Amino acid sequence: MKLTFFGAAHEVTGSCHLLQADGKNILLDCGMFQGSDFNEGKNNEKFPFDPKTIDAVVVSHAHLDHTGRIPKLFREGFHGKIYATKATCELANIIWNDAFHIMSYNNKKFQSPILFDEGDIEMARMHCEGVDYGEKVRIGDIQVTFKDAGHIFGSSFLEIEAEGKTIGFSGDLGNSNVPILRDTDRLGKVDILLCESTYGSRMHESEEMRIQMLHDLIMEGYNKGGVIMMPAFSIERTQEILYRLDKLIEHDKALPCFPIFLDSPMAIDSLPVYKKYPEYYDVEASKHYMNDEDFLSFHCLTLTRTVEESKKINNVPNPKMIIAGSGMMTGGRILHHAFRYLSDPNSTLIIVGYQAYGTLGRKLYEGAETVYIFGQEIPVRCSIKAIGALSAHADQQKILSWVRNAEKMPKKVYCIHGEPESSTALAHKLRDELSIDAFVPERNETVEL
Ligand SMILES: [Zn+2]
Numbered sequence: 001m002k003l004t005f006f007g008a009a010h011e012v013t014g015s016c017h018l019l020q021a022d023g024k025n026i027l028l029d030c031g032m033f034q035g036s037d038f039n040e041g042k043n044n045e046k047f048p049f050d051p052k053t054i055d056a057v058v059v060s061h062a063h064l065d066h067t068g069r070i071p072k073l074f075r076e077g078f079h080g081k082i083y084a085t086k087a088t089c090e091l092a093n094i095i096w097n098d099a100f101h102i103m104s105y106n107n108k109k110f111q112s113p114i115l116f117d118e119g120d121i122e123m124a125r126m127h128c129e130g131v132d133y134g135e136k137v138r139i140g141d142i143q144v145t146f147k148d149a150g151h152i153f154g155s156s157f158l159e160i161e162a163e164g165k166t167i168g169f170s171g172d173l174g175n176s177n178v179p180i181l182r183d184t185d186r187l188g189k190v191d192i193l194l195c196e197s198t199y200g201s202r203m204h205e206s207e208e209m210r211i212q213m214l215h216d217l218i219m220e221g222y223n224k225g226g227v228i229m230m231p232a233f234s235i236e237r238t239q240e241i242l243y244r245l246d247k248l249i250e251h252d253k254a255l256p257c258f259p260i261f262l263d264s265p266m267a268i269d270s271l272p273v274y275k276k277y278p279e280y281y282d283v284e285a286s287k288h289y290m291n292d293e294d295f296l297s298f299h300c301l302t303l304t305r306t307v308e309e310s311k312k313i314n315n316v317p318n319p320k321m322i323i324a325g326s327g328m329m330t331g332g333r334i335l336h337h338a339f340r341y342l343s344d345p346n347s348t349l350i351i352v353g354y355q356a357y358g359t360l361g362r363k364l365y366e367g368a369e370t371v372y373i374f375g376q377e378i379p380v381r382c383s384i385k386a387i388g389a390l391s392a393h394a395d396q397q398k399i400l401s402w403v404r405n406a407e408k409m410p411k412k413v414y415c416i417h418g419e420p421e422s423s424t425a426l427a428h429k430l431r432d433e434l435s436i437d438a439f440v441p442e443r444n445e446t447v448e449l
């Protein structure tokens with residue numbers, strides 16, 4: 001039985017691993033590389049395997065860096081099934097279409113290549129088989145179980161039984177006490193684990209602290225009287241922010257009701273998926289659902305789906321808040337707002353998620369004094385703030401306790417999906433505290449399991 005790490009090795013994006021067992025070739029995720037131009041260029045390369053030889057793809061969750069190259073697989077000859085939870089199938093379809101629109105725009109403007117077209121997305125959609133948590137999927141002699149990862153809506157970690165061993169694949173693990181989502185399920189009896197390490201070297205603030213920080217930063221931005229910009233990942237971060245704002249504004253009256261815009265077609269399109277699967281909700285969200293309360297909406301929230309609606313935000317007097325994608329400011333409507341308001345000392349940019357190296361979000365987070373947007377140099381005069389704990393990822397402590405509390409602790413762990421420093425820090429902790437053989441694999445490295 002062999003495993004090759006084709007992405008998310010020594011880096012956070014491009015999740016894609018090939019498991020060869022029981023005569024089958026199974027891909028675990030097939031995501032896009034994101035971040036710098038160099039990194040995104042890797043998406044255009046040919047797959048390092050023949051897509052026609054792949055029997056099936058099992059997908060941990062819908063995020064672009066885990067699903068983004070699936071339509072490209074079909075374009076290059078794959079014709080098998082994709083297994084993912086029902087919500088993941090629907091959210092991935094929204095994500096693929098959004099990626100296609102961005103690619104088409106960039107293709108027209110800069111002649112950059114198109115990875116797939118609408119026909120390939122349709123093929124992917126048709127071949128996506130929605131499964132439930134706890135359900136066992138059979139691929140030949142291999143069995144795959146999906147368990148709740150608590151990372152985004154529909155997210156899962158996988159337990160794969162093959163050739164007498166069980167391999168765990170963490171996908172991305174969620175932060176603790178995240179609204180709407182249930183906590184990460186307990187890890188079962190696994191022999192070998194592929195474990196994400198995005199925040200493998202860091203600790204998040206507590207939930208109370210996160211809410212307090214969110215409240216304080218918005219209040220500060222509101223009092224300054226400018227625009228509060230929040231680049232947010234359209235799936236999950238955005239819904240979490242809406243849930244928190246609904247509570248802070250409508251229930252606790254801790255924040256004033258001022259104009260807030262959700263300026264993200266993808267986030268708006270994903271709201272019905274959240275409403276369709278109440279069986280995924282945690283206890284608190286279930287209560288709201290039973291009471292018929294819409295926890296993703298509040299009085300002063302305006303959804304701006306069309307470009308015209310989005311442009312009208314400019315005419316609304318300050319203070320106002322705009323939540324828009326993309327989360328790392330590599331594209332999307334947030335760029336138009338950043339272009340207008342980064343130079344305004346009264347405005348605020350609140351960063352709420354992981355920012356990959358090379359992205360505009362990362363440059364701003366690291367204190368750049370000027371940045372380039374649409375080819376123009378923009379001086380950064382607004383306040384730049386960040387709430388690390390609002391990340392959708394587990395921190396070091398949560399990952400360690402998840403592994404420690406497994407039904408049977410794995411003997412071997414491969415730390416993937418992290419920058420080298422984070423993956424290495426987690427590997428050391430696993431070795432020192434849990435006496436597990438932990439490794440940080442190289443991209444394209446093959447290991448015998
Ligand atoms: Zn993710």
